[in-house]
Amino acid sequence: MSARDLIDPESRVPLDAMLQALPGGVNSIPDIVQRRAVAKTMAAQRSRPEYPNVTKEDRTVPGPAGEPDITVRIYRPAGVPGPLPGVYYIHGGGMVRGGVELEDDSASLICDRVGAVVVSVEYRLAPEHPYPAPVEDCYAGLVWMAENAAELNVDPERLAIYGVSAGGGLTIATALIARDRGGPALSFMMPIYPMLDDRNETPSSYEITDVGIWDRAANIEAWEWYLGGKEADQYAAPARAEDLSGLPPTFIDVGTVDLFRDEDITFAQRLMRAGVPTELHVYPGSYHASEKYSPDAALSRRIWAARIDALKRALT
Template sequence: MSRKGLIDPESREPLEQLLAAMPGGFNAIPDVVARRAALKSIFEGVEAPEFPDVLVEDHMVPGPDGAAEVRVRTYRPKSSPGNAPGIYYIHGGGMCLGDIDGEDVTASTLSSALGAVVVSVDYRLAPEHPHPAPVEDCYAGLAWMAGQAGQLGIDPGRLVVYGGSAGGGLTIATALLARDRGGPPIAFMMPIYPMIDDRNETPSSHEIVDVGVWDRDGNIEAWQWYLGGSPADQYAAPARAEDLTALPPAYIDVGTVDLFRDEAVDFAQRLMAAGVPCELHVNPGAFHASEIFAPDAALSQRIRATRLAALRRALGISSS
């Protein structure tokens, strides 16, 4: 049975416009390079706000052992006092799409609204670079950020890892690596509708087949590309992790019409059972990344506001 009728009406209108222009959604495009171009074109021409209070710079930083350098982009408030919170930002895109250019507005918004130094990582993508290349790039960028905390003006005690979809899965995987390798201490993580389970066995993974944004077939294909024929470990698919103790406090949100709904809810419950504080929000009527595709909807505005409020609480930032 189609779940389209459960989508928030105000959020559904932009989705229908997208699907009219791109029947079947961008996952219906078989070639991954063409799919990347199509996704990029969706947001080209959209008027983006300017952030004159934020300084933006690109850096090439040491990559994983034996691999090339990794590009990161920093967003720093011009008025930073030198001990700002740090947000390590991991973009989404199903492990095979997306880049840091497409995240400029969100990263700049976080920096401006929170007075935070944001570091966004341009990790390698599957299928050209399957697991563990993406997560190892993410970990290398985090290690650089922590090591450069003084130069970047970051308070090393207020380091957050943030990402949506694939970026949410990589957020958790990076936190697992940091825990297991004795790496940079992470004060808080915010995996948004995270992509964390390669098995595709949950009820919601069977329900979401025709919404047009990250449906079942596209998710199965993305996992095949990401794993490259190898079995998944906990750093590829964090839902497989058996030990969730000693992970950072977390905030997770997901929509009721999102394929990742059940794996996100289950993971949040497992975090709590492991003694990890976790705030969970399930947004009625939201489809996958609906706040991106329907940014003006009241539901989208509530989703973004709730995330910012959670970040302020976690970082000890006054809301005034």
């Protein structure tokens, strides 16, 4: 049986349509520049919800010491008195593609439904900018957000960090850096199907080879580009971290038809053993980013409802 046979039927419809239009999926395009362009075009073709009560502002803020400035997009719920909870948002894309614009809908949804100020960071991408550039950009943006909490109308006691896929791995890595450098205090962490382990040794990393979204070959390639020949440490691949104590309360979700399934479940168990309050959701039939490809599916609605509920409980 193929892994694709295990996908939730409703969620599989847009996946099959995408693969019919582009056999092999976006990650089958060899050239990374072309791959990014095609992914951006496909994302632009999807219907996008409107959030009239959310305002947006792009701003250039200081990057890591001695490195270029970075761009952040700030989302604010209109007419909501503060100070408000803050959510620092890190986009996905396997460390090699993606951007603030491609996850504008998700950041807007969180801002609107949680009533939080969301700051989404545009970090540098591999292979042009391998590790540690992406995670150092993410940490610099978090420091800026925390230091400017008053101006942003953010309550510094209610600051969460959220990221999907590669952004989920960067979420945990950024939290580890904040812990180890005595940086911003985080009250909550929500890494969504996070990309955590460069070793590609789990059963699910061998099972997911033909789904067409984020399969084994794409993951191996992305890790090679991200590491750029360096050995992975805990800030590159958080699955390698030996000490998980002191991290903020955590919510993780992942699908059963996701290559990251087993590394995410293992990491959640390790957080629990380290004394970190951890909520784990594993969704039968969900593939990588299925809630983005099939936002109207009943499964996707359940996924988002659980995330929003957890953020509200943690922050409000």
